[in-house]
Amino acid sequence: MVTPANPFGTHLCADPSEIVRIYSTSGTTGAPSYIPLTEGDVENWLIGSSRSYAASGVEPGQRIVSTYNAGPFVAGAALAAFERIGLVHIPVGTGNSALLVRAIETLKPEAVVLTPSYAAHLAESHDLRDSSVERVLVAGEPGGGEPAFRAKLEEGWGAKVTEAMGVGDIGPSLFGECEEQDGMHLGAHGLVHMEVIDPESGEALTLEDGVEGELVLTHLQHRAAPLLRFRTRDHVQVRTSPCTCGRGGPRIRCVGRTDDMLIVRGVNVFPSALREVVNTFAPEVSGHILVRPRSTGVKQEPPLPVSIELAPDREATDRLSEAIGAKLREELTVRAEIELVPFGALSRSEYKSKLVEPA
Numbered sequence: 001m002v003t004p005a006n007p008f009g010t011h012l013c014a015d016p017s018e019i020v021r022i023y024s025t026s027g028t029t030g031a032p033s034y035i036p037l038t039e040g041d042v043e044n045w046l047i048g049s050s051r052s053y054a055a056s057g058v059e060p061g062q063r064i065v066s067t068y069n070a071g072p073f074v075a076g077a078a079l080a081a082f083e084r085i086g087l088v089h090i091p092v093g094t095g096n097s098a099l100l101v102r103a104i105e106t107l108k109p110e111a112v113v114l115t116p117s118y119a120a121h122l123a124e125s126h127d128l129r130d131s132s133v134e135r136v137l138v139a140g141e142p143g144g145g146e147p148a149f150r151a152k153l154e155e156g157w158g159a160k161v162t163e164a165m166g167v168g169d170i171g172p173s174l175f176g177e178c179e180e181q182d183g184m185h186l187g188a189h190g191l192v193h194m195e196v197i198d199p200e201s202g203e204a205l206t207l208e209d210g211v212e213g214e215l216v217l218t219h220l221q222h223r224a225a226p227l228l229r230f231r232t233r234d235h236v237q238v239r240t241s242p243c244t245c246g247r248g249g250p251r252i253r254c255v256g257r258t259d260d261m262l263i264v265r266g267v268n269v270f271p272s273a274l275r276e277v278v279n280t281f282a283p284e285v286s287g288h289i290l291v292r293p294r295s296t297g298v299k300q301e302p303p304l305p306v307s308i309e310l311a312p313d314r315e316a317t318d319r320l321s322e323a324i325g326a327k328l329r330e331e332l333t334v335r336a337e338i339e340l341v342p343f344g345a346l347s348r349s350e351y352k353s354k355l356v357e358p359a
């Protein structure tokens, strides 16, 4: 519990004199909270993040351009991981595309790290296919692992795309994908324990290939304010088949936030899953969608209104909207009311894309 006398909560375990840094969570599901860290906690975050980003195949001596700000949130703590890996770190910060493109052209980095939305936005607005960038590391929101979206990013950048993922309250970049691109390995193994639960019943699910549910994480070595069985509200799919990279343990792919989930006549629908199906219609569509629920709250009556942006120079046709509608019914059991909008009609984000416009 958080009180004015104890802003970290009653689970503060370390002596206040041991705290060396305090982050804030972005507070997506409530008031922001403070995350205190001891020197050892900072070091463990760095170890986990370094492993997660190193899984992508980046190598010491290579250059990486980062687009995150150090800022008040835990994601900023991952920036030090690039130097720990032995990379040459070139921070350009958020929202400065001109500086970023100039850094790519001038300093010829082998890698960049950014959100999948921003990676898509840059590939749309610049010709990056012949740049020096060989690896695009995406993190900060789900989407980088959606096959069609990933294929589009890889084509636009002429580079391999792998994703990483952190959880604000637990730590930055806890998971990272290897070159097999088949789900994210737990880079923070030994530091964080992972479970998957049924979000409705709370029951723990066996970590088997194909299992899907809410990710639950427990700090194993955190000292300042450790969390036990923290519900992340991230909905993940689990893969347990051996990975050819040799890393052990289950891998995950984040399907979406349980907060974004809508229930359309009893069927759970993640906006990111809608986008994944829509993206299979590339090159006719741009990859940008916006779900516009008619009523407030989670429960919705079909058809669910979805605006889908066309690719440049494509015209809206009944054939296309009917084909997308049929595929959404078939793959997700959801009936959608599709509106095809011209390229550029939906807003772009330099950080996280908005998939839902609340009623």
Ligand SMILES: [Zn+2]
Pocket: 178, 179, 180, 185, 243, 244, 245, 246, 247
């Ligand atoms: Zn692997």
